[in-house]
Every structure is written in C-alpha cells, then in structure tokens.
Amino acid sequence: GNLNKKKWLHMKNLIVGCGISGATMARLLADQGEQVVIIDSKNHIAGNIYDYYSDGICVHKYGTHIFHTSNKDVWDFISRFCQWYPYQHRVRGLIDGQIVPIPFNLNSLHALFPASIANKIEQKLLDNFGMNVKVPILELRKKDDKDLQFLAQYIYEKIFLEYTLKQWGQTPDEIDPSVSGRVPVYISRDDRYFQDKYQGIPIGGYTVMIKNMLNHKNITVKLKTPFSKNMKYDRLFWTGSIDEFFDYRYGQLPYRSERFEFITFPYSRFQDVAVVNYPCNYDFTRIGEYKHFLNDQSDKTIVSYEYPEAFENGKNDRYYPIANDMNTELYHRYLSLAKDMPNVYFFGRLGDYKYYDMDKAVARCLELIKGIK
Secondary structure, three states: OOOOHHHHHOEEEEEEOOOHHHHHHHHHHHHOOOOEEEEOOOOOOOHHHOEEEEOOEEEEOOOOOOEEEOOHHHHHHHHOOOOEEOOOOEEEEEEOOEEEEEOEEHHHHHHHOOHHHHHHHHHHHHHHHOOOEEEEHHHHHHOOOHHHHHHHHHHHHHHHHHHHHHHHOOOOOOOOHHHHHOOEEEEOOOOEOOOOOEEEEEOOOHHHHHHHHHOOOOEEEEOOOOOOOOOOEEEEEEOOOHHHHOOOOOOOOOEEEEEEEEEEEOOOOOOOOOEEEOOOOOOOOEEEEOHHHHOOOOOOEEEEEEEEEEOOOOOOOOOEEOOOHHHHHHHHHHHHHHOOOOOEEEOHHHHOOOOOOHHHHHHHHHHHHHOOO
16 A cells, blocks of 8 residues: 555554565554564565466475465464465485385385385384374384384485585584484375365465465555655564674575476476475475465466575575574574564564464464564
C-alpha cells in the first residue's frame, strides 16, 4: 500500500524484513488490532522462501524449502493462510555410485553392501539399538564391535566428511566434534528425511502463503525500502542481521552463503526425488528438482545446482550462521547492546544468529508476541 507522509514519519510498529519471521510477526500484531508497516530492501515479499512459476513449475528462488513440524500451534497458524499439498520429503545421495536414501538407513545399507555384510550389520544394529531409532555415529564408534565401528567410519567418510568441507569450507577438525558425532544412522526402512507429524508444501507456493498472511487492513508493505536510522517508530521488529543494526561495531558475524545455478532441461524428469546430495563428487553439494514438490506437470523440468560459498557483504546473501564458540561470543556482545533498547526486538535467523527451520521461526514469533504489551 502507499504510505502517506504522516504515517511514514511515525509508525506504531515497524518490521524490517518480509520473510517468514517478519510476516508472521506482522500478522500476529495486526490480528491484535495494531497498525504495522513492514519493509524489505528486496523487490519481493517472502524473503528466502520466495518462489515463482516458470514453465508451469513452482521454483524456489533461494533453494529447496520444505515445511515440516510437530508443533500443532505452528501448523494451525500457518494453515490459516494456505491449503497444503501433503508432500513427504525424501532425499537421496550419490554414494559409491549408488543413489541411496539419506539419512543413512537400512535401505541404504542393503543398497551399498553385499547381502552377507548388510544382513550381519543390520542384525547387530537391531540387537544393540532396536528398530526405528536414530543412532549418532558417535554411539556406533563407542561400541566394541568392529562391524559397527566400520559402519560409523564409512558413513563419516562417505556422507559427512567431504560434504562438510564443501558446505562449511572447513575441515572436520575445525568443526565442533559434536556436529560430526550427531550424523545419524536411522535403523529403519522409513526413507523420509523428516519424521514430523505435519509435512507439506503450500498449494500455489510460499509466496502466495506469505501474501495471504500480509493481506490485512492493518498491514502496510513497502518493498525496495531499506531501513534508515531516521525512520520514527514506537517499536521496531528487526529480522535483519543483528551486527548490521549496530553498524558492525564489534565486527561482522560470519555466515555461509549459497550460489544457485538454475538449469531448464527439455524433458519431464531429471531425478526421482526433489533433492539429491553429492557428498563426494563435484563442487556442488546437491541438486534440487522443483516439480516434485507440488507434482507440477510440464514437459520441461527446472533444477538448481547448489554451490556453498563464503558470505561477502554486498556480494551475496547470508544463509547459515557458523556456530562456534568465537562467533557465539561475538553474537552475545551484540545481544548485550540490544538489552538497552526496550522497544527493539531481534528475531529470525539473522536477528538471533541461529539456524531456524521455518516452523521454528514461526514458533519463535508465537512465543515472542506473548511478552509484548
């Protein structure tokens, strides 16, 4: 909507960032009768979950996004703004020349090893841990059993090691050992990537969902509008990077970024599932094929090759906060500056310097609004 001068001079609630965190907060405030202005420097709503149609296919501009949650409050809130296509996410990985389920499960085991070895290892996994259990490879390593130790080492090398080098640009020595230890073996035949109760893709895409969320008489949206320090507001809700808000006083918080190469192929299918990981081959980490999400019908297909890279301010976007002690400490220094600003709220992936799945971002807003008078 258009802002008259008066409103622009002084806003009751200003939200910076029109992704899922900002849009959720805007709607929660608007539903309580509050006037909200939400701005974004991009030329579109929906932030990193923005999608658009091309050749009849709903394409996610910033890489594949799958909504999944076990939180009924979050599901019920989002369900007000969309119908769901009941999509269950399955990921495959190219391991030793075979395309197998990721996370590594019993189906992966049998696809990669001769029957005699697979059966023996499967029996040991069941005897030690039971069925339908996710076991971190750290647990396998601890067992005094050479077959289970072999499996742990195999998964570490084939699935974790080189993928991590590409994804984070660091050797596993530099990465917190707790991260590699958490890589699971799923003792199950369940090929789904997530086991959450609620999973799906909004029919029509995420942009439509966010548009519905922002469609309220109390919400004014301004795109291509960066935040400026002379904007006047009673309360500010900031989903941008917290270090940027404080003009990088203590230095920049590090992030990893991604570069996507989109390719349209003149045939109807490229791969069997939406996402295939390439841990040990090529410079890209994975390939996403978008028509799988909503079962879009087209005689073409659109895929994206995903290349992780370092975040450079002004050159690319922030995607993944890099979790380590030094960065956490730096974030807390910024957070302590925020404590002196009672009417400024920092949240979202960049505001909290924390990796959030979409449902966690929404849950954070549902929690945050409770403390706001």
